[in-house]
Amino acid sequence: MVKRTHGYRYKSRKLLRKKPRERGMSGLSRLLYEYKPGDKVVIDIDPTYITTAPHRRYQGKVGVVVGTRGRAYVIETYLGDKKKIVITTADHLVPYQGGS
Known part of the structure; x- marks a missing residue:
């Protein structure tokens, strides 16, 4: 038997897939939105852009924008009791x- 691999996108077929009507480029309003430090955001992985996507465990997590790093945003979120830093683009x- 060969040992099964557990890569970066392991068990993410449904998660990292677009529905037929969502295919193609996402809207401009999503990309042109400017986030300021202190804004709350939801991490929603867009499978079109693989290289800048955070790990799938952060899908749907709510975080706070801490700052920017180039054109990417630094997001502070919690994973259980631990505070985590996620660096990703506006995509x-x-x-x-x-609320609040």
Whole structure:
């Protein structure tokens, strides 16, 4: 038997896939949105851009923008009790619409 690999995109077939009506480039409003430090964002991985995508364990997590690094954003989020830093571009971020 060969040992099964557990790569970076392991078990993510459904997660990192677009529905037929979502195919193609995403809208400009999502890319042109400017985030400021302190803004809350939701990490929503766009499978079109693989190189800048965060790990799939952060999909759907709410975080706070801490700053920028080049054209990428530094997001502070929690994974259980641990505070984590995620660096990703605006392609994978959506403004948080929830309360406070």
